[in-house]
């Protein structure tokens with residue numbers, strides 16, 4: 001029996017990647033550091049993935065086990081050593097923490113074992129390359145024991161409170177995997193699609209689905225909307241989302257030669273997905289970790305910088321950056337840190353530190369303007 005080890009038994013782990021690998025015939029080993037979640041997974045023989053939307057469907061995942069890598073790192077390492085595939089959905093900022101377990105798992109593999117397939121499933125460009133860097137740090141000799149392939153993952157899974165470990169997911173998913181590293185020997189995962197060039201897929205997803213979702217979240221949060229659906233029903237917020245996606249569409253169509261009508265349909269589908277009435281989602285979840293989302297190669301500055309370099313419009317994207325700067329959700333550590341930076345740095349310092357834009361970049365002046373506006377709009381407080 002083939003085995004897949006998946007790091008991150010959260011929404012994507014259980015509701016998307018773990019399910020797809022299970023249905024591809026793999027026994028799945030979930031590895032997580034959330035002891036309560038692992039205990040819950042260990043206490044059941046199966047869990048349900050409930051697709052909601054126009055085509056509701058329920059899947060049962062029943063061939064898995066769960067390992068707490070904080071409690072029992074040796075078992076996690078042994079699982080990697082015996083696995084055919086390793087995947088992860090832990091968050092881009094967490095890759096460096098799972099790398100040592102994968103490294104020691106590689107080291108423990110029999111010398112004649114087939115190379116381990118390693119695929120990160122994160123909302124980030126080149127996430128598997130980033131993971132490979134951490135795994136092979138000081139262990140370059142292990143490189144021949146693994147095949148690292150970048151992927152793009154797309155399924156909206158809010159943290160809906162369902163009982164136990166069942167997951168509610170949208171009735172759409174897309175898992176695109178770069179086939180090139182496999183040299184014709186890609187793993188058999190029927191529901192995934194292997195592509196020769198992942199670039200267009202990951203940028204189309206990140207700069208359409210993630211940019212649109214996050215624009216709705218930040219403008220919606222600032223407008224006081226309680227859900228993403230309510231935000232998109234707010235005409236002013238919707239206009240901002242459509243304008244931002246108009247700018248990323250112009251970039252993607254020019255950069256990759258996408259058919260404009262086809263891409264417009266992809267954008268329209270994304271907006272429908274955001275509005276899914278069966279999938280209550282919130283600005284706070286979609287806007288989580290604003291410092292990550294405002295960073296240089298992420299869903300706002302990434303496309304806006306390239307659009308500015310091409311002389312394309314960026315006003316809506318920079319207005320979305322302004323809305324993101326007002327995201328002060330107290331339960332989000334990065335939102336709290338961002339508010340601290342807004343009060344302690346001047347516009348030029350904050351722009352450089354948060355967005356990674358150089359002072360001479362064609363986008364920088366416009367971003368500094370929205371930073372100054374955000375700083376002026378902040379409520380005066382004692383410590384300021």
Ligand SMILES: NC(=O)C1=CN([C@@H]2O[C@H](COP(=O)(O)OP(=O)(O)OC[C@H]3O[C@@H](n4cnc5c(N)ncnc54)[C@H](O)[C@@H]3O)[C@@H](O)[C@H]2O)C=CC1
Nearest residue numbers: 008010011012032033034089090091097122123155156157
């Ligand atoms: N939720 C969604 O709709 C989508 C999420 N993604 C991406 O998937 C990734 C995960 O997102 P979610 O599943 O929503 O998050 P989540 O918070 O539901 O799951 C992340 C899991 O990783 C675990 N984790 C944290 N540190 C760990 C470590 N050192 N070792 C093992 N596990 C660890 C957490 O305990 C948690 O269970 C993120 O990169 C996200 O951007 C991508 C597409 C859609």
Ligand SMILES: O=P(O)(O)OC[C@H]1O[C@](O)(CO)[C@@H](O)[C@@H]1O
Nearest residue numbers: 123155156157209210213286288
């Ligand atoms: O998971 P991130 O990168 O924090 O982004 C938030 C959301 O963006 C999406 O991937 C798509 O909009 C969501 O499904 C995801 O939860």
